[in-house]
Amino acid sequence: MKNLTITEDLYGQRLDNFLLKICKGVPKSHIYKMIRTRYVKVNNKKVDINYRLQLSDIVSIFQLSVPASSRLQNSKILPRKFSVAYEDDYLLVINKPSGVAVHGGSGISFGVIEQVREYYKENSFLELVHRLDRDTSGLLILAKKRSTLLAMHSKLRDRLIDKRYVALVHGRWLNQRQHIKSSLSKWITKTGERRVKVDPNGQEAHTAVNLIRNYGDSCSLVEVELYSGRTHQIRVHLSSIGFPIVGDTKYGIDLSLFNEKISKLVSKRLFLHAHSLIFSHPNTEKNLKIVSDLPNDFSNLLIKLDGIC
Template sequence: MPTISKDLVNHITIQPHDAGQRLDNYLIKILKGVPKSHIHRIIRGGEVRINKGRTKADARIEAGDVIRIPPIRIAEKSAITQKIIPARNFEIVFEDDALLVVNKPSGVAVHGGSGVSFGVIEQLRQARPDAKYLELVHRLDKDTSGLLMVAKKRSALVKLHEMLRNDHPKKVYLALGVGIWQRANRHIKLPLFKYTGAAGEKMVRVDENGQSAHTIFQVLDTFSGSLTHSVGISALSLVQATLKTGRTHQIRVHMQSQNCPIAGDERYGDYQANKRLQKLGLKRMFLHAHILELDHPITGERLYLKAELPQDLQILLANLKVA
């Protein structure tokens, strides 16, 4: 990341790993704390230039380009703020010079924002100060655990984003639903519409005006014994969910739509059932990114990556099976 002086004109030479990005996206990344509207204003006003010429926000930057950035007020992080982002190394499932795949724990956001000061990507950058490039390929909800891809090269990020738009890689999740999942409901194809909830939170609902969404479900096990009955729950269903599209909260809302919401889901789940499940030791949402199958974005090698269920979820299932 280049060093920017807020009081002077800056001339930044684009490095190969940053080539191919839109100018506005690049400036948003390096001018931390500067509103997007201000960045677009200085581009339109001709204060930002590429190789001494006026440019547009959607111009693609190339290696060797010299970007002129005018004096600009940058909201700098205080020393106190920097200290509260602890360096953290997560369990590595796969790593080479282009791609890093970690096993994200539940309860950790993938990035800062929306009231969260930092997430996986910020902690990884703190733990790897010499890394030239670390960018999230996709996202997982804060309470979802499992496989998370991080690109170590821009070329890998661009290729992976292209792959994601074309139903690749294969992403398989494990989820525990409250209720009986009907085995006939294998393919759920219900459009999803994003909206803002009463408290300003991001929400999704099934709506004919939403984006197309397709999840394939397979029932792995059903629990309806003395343990579930002891807390007032008739049945629980362990399902495997394979994403054919990657919409926000897709599995959570598709399961809710079939009257089998995910256990522990505070947003789309059954509030009373969640309280009862806490007595069985479930303190989180039971949704885990279990398997990734993909062609390596650079070498083309076929990768099969797997993250086993966290121990607390394994213990819960083991208790349900013997009860």
């Protein structure tokens, strides 16, 4: 058994994120299983995966044996410099490419956070403020100080960070502005993959959608505002009302069923991009607006659609 005491530089983290850093190379699915089966306790009590660690908490790890078939291979972390949209002594905002996970786990040796830490070795502290799906591109915020991380988390909880996305969806969007307020819950597929669905008994979720333009009846470009931050919220909300995001292999439609002329143009990516962030700086109180242009593959598709629609 291993006991770890939470100090000032560690408190405020979610238990699962803390364990992912402590248990290097252990798949995320195994971390969750350890918590569910009481192989991890806090102050000798079973807690939820989402529990946020408090100062002086004692985290006990009773067993850490991973089946050989589940152990990650080739786990050497490769440093990577991502495109920087904003940086100062407290915050780092990068442009995450589509197809790159934000952290390691679930069969992935390492993600953005591990690569950024390897690149910025002089920074003793670097943590994700929030997450983006692996297939979503765009703005991702990291904190360079524990106090900044906690302040940004507080802003997220109080909805003081305006996060906007651009998405290309199937179908012709009709309303200039539309709100989607459907509760969401997580579920596990037969293969053990986590998914999200609309569920009246789930957690409340609120998305607002603004029409940018239509491309005939085939697809539409929309701006999405998040008023809550549920897993896969944008993807599930849009799909639930009949406008799945182009390239969404989890909640979308098979491209072979889509307009044949257009489907030939679509690259294998999710056409969802974290486009802008507006918030007051937690340390300087300066009002920030950070914008990320659409990636080339996204903007090139729009140019081609403009030519045929």
